[in-house]
Amino acid sequence: MDETPSVVVVEDDPTVRAAVGAYLRANGYAVSEYGDGVSARAALAAGIPDVVIVDRMLPGISGDELCREVRATSDVPIMMLTALGQVEDRIDGLESGADDYLAKPFSMRELLLRIGAMVRRARSAEAARGELIAGDFHIDLTRRRVLVRGVETAFTGREYELLVFLVRNPDRTLARDEILREVWGWTVGEPSTVTVHVRRLREKIEVDPQDPRYLRTEWGVGYQFSPIGALA
Template sequence: MIVEDDPTVLTVVGDYLRAAGYPVAQFADGDAARIALSADVPDVLVLDRMLPGVSGDELCREVRASAPQVAIIMLTALDSVDERINGLEYGADDYVAKPFALRELQLRIDATIRRARGATTSVSPFAVGPFRVDPARRRIWLDDHEISLTTREYELFLFFLQNPERIHSRDEILREVWGWSFGEASTVTVHVRRLREKIEPEPRFPRHLLTEWGAGYRFTVQESE
């Protein structure tokens, strides 16, 4: 689904993605998109932040709360680092600034769909410390409680669970989880912060998802003394 108020961008992106084989629904304002989303949830939502009616930010928050499995890609002219971080903190998985290459957008959508549908289905259920994982169902539990994760949060946490006690740089995480050979490091920072809010008793003082200053992040089940 594409939600974009610029008619040229909406038409060009929609036609390009259809030619690439994707079924596409298009909407020019947030109100129409909100109604459509209440009836049919897409795999990927390409969402402009500045929309008439319901804003893209508000629509992002609503979709993230009701359908965490939807991958949300913000598509916007607001391209400063602070604006990118704001968009990610509203719940977006990815952020593409205008002007952009159609091929880049398609490759990011391709990577999102590929990882969501086939990357982990062959992995058997496993446990790491208090966390239990069912990759085929894309579900993770902490003790007896299921953790509600977005698509990207799940993929990020799965990566850490499968590679405990190793330090991973932000560039490595972007490459292995997002499938990018380059990108904005703040994307990883925001997602790690969101993940800590869901798995840590006190996110400001994490026990499991640790920052290794100057190097990256490390996941551990050993609680620090």
């Protein structure tokens, strides 16, 4: 595997795009820059980088639409940038398939740290070997293949990492801060990030996502995962 991590930056503001590209290159990344969603889509169809950084508001096709298209065929980590900073806007971005979110104006140092965490986790996951078997869940860590009740199920990169963490910590009450730290690598972050990914995970693992049996909310604390399905 190439040791130089590659990043695609999709940002219509040329000043922001140039600044992000220059900063990442100065810190050891190979960067490709695009000013609109259409050209970025064509580039991503030809090859997937280690990380995609995408602005939410783009000409041609939106950042949300680009995220959904990329996510349909790849679990590449996606960082979304936007001038929209409200919680609802962050949730919308995560719902479209982004793994992480930074509102403008943002710290270049924070961007670098988060991108680095994404690359490390993605590459360590690729290098992992073995399998996890717990109750109704069978995870092939080598091929990143997941069987839920015997049925192969597709997950995004972050959903997969979250599920692996949960399977490795069954029947424990896990605080949102702990999940952010262990799955995202953040010491400070937005708890709604966990909430959105839990919701997406439930849609894929629960028989009835509105009445979860595997991934249950512990109100005021966090979540608890039961690989055999907890009783009501």
